[in-house]
Amino acid sequence: MSNLTFLAVSGSLRRTSHNTGLLRAVRNLAPAGVTIDLYEGLGSLPFFDQDLESGPEPATVADLRRRVREADGIIIATPEYNSAIPGVLVNALDWLSRPTDQPVLGVKPAAVLGASPSQFGTARGQLVLRQILHRMHVPVVAHPEVTVFQSHRRFDTNGCFLGDEVTEGLLSTLLAELVILAGRAHPAGVV
Ligand SMILES: Cc1cc2nc3c(=O)[nH]c(=O)nc-3n(C[C@H](O)[C@H](O)[C@H](O)COP(=O)(O)O)c2cc1C
Numbered sequence: 001m002s003n004l005t006f007l008a009v010s011g012s013l014r015r016t017s018h019n020t021g022l023l024r025a026v027r028n029l030a031p032a033g034v035t036i037d038l039y040e041g042l043g044s045l046p047f048f049d050q051d052l053e054s055g056p057e058p059a060t061v062a063d064l065r066r067r068v069r070e071a072d073g074i075i076i077a078t079p080e081y082n083s084a085i086p087g088v089l090v091n092a093l094d095w096l097s098r099p100t101d102q103p104v105l106g107v108k109p110a111a112v113l114g115a116s117p118s119q120f121g122t123a124r125g126q127l128v129l130r131q132i133l134h135r136m137h138v139p140v141v142a143h144p145e146v147t148v149f150q151s152h153r154r155f156d157t158n159g160c161f162l163g164d165e166v167t168e169g170l171l172s173t174l175l176a177e178l179v180i181l182a183g184r185a186h187p188a189g190v191v
């Protein structure tokens with residue numbers, strides 16, 4: 001398989017975010033031929049407003065869409081907020097779901113994961129994220145489901161993953177499954 005690039009999006013704006021740290025850990029585990037590009041512009045996107053669609057495309061939205069178009073797939077690590085996902089992440093997905101006749105993300109495969117200090121490790125939030133991606137016709141890696149629970153024990157105060165064999169094994173498998181899905185992804189988003 002030729003080289004692949006995945007765009008990694010963290011649903012957290014927090015400076016020492018566990019989810020952003022998780023994506024850095026995924027990047028460190030990437031095998032040869034796989035590049036992980038960390039997107040850091042989530043907080044700069046304007047709130048989605050349908051009226052904006054009739055004007056010039058906001059520069060930050062154009063940048064996100066270009067980076068998704070140029071990637072072979074995306075990896076989303078999300079916190080769980082109120083049993084769902086953060087508004088900033090929903091906002092980005094709303095932008096990527098448009099225009100409906102040419103949705104940017106609908107043709108790209110995705111992998112999802114998340115970290116939370118709770119016992120459930122974003123299990124509920126990831127269900128919400130999967131439902132949104134399903135609506136957008138995004139093919140999503142089904143297994144493994146990577147829910148990094150008790151994240152306060154697994155990250156240092158700078159948001160760096162401390163590393164453990166089980167979690168690293170899951171992250172590597174998730175990435176391997178995304179590589180397989182990217183190889184199979186059809187331009188219409190059908191696998
Ligand atoms: C508004 C808000 C709502 C939250 N709701 C949940 C929740 O429903 N379930 C959960 O496990 N953690 C919840 N948390 C705690 C987050 O999981 C925790 O802050 C986590 O570290 C955020 O991810 P980050 O480290 O990547 O920023 C919530 C935090 C905030 C700020």
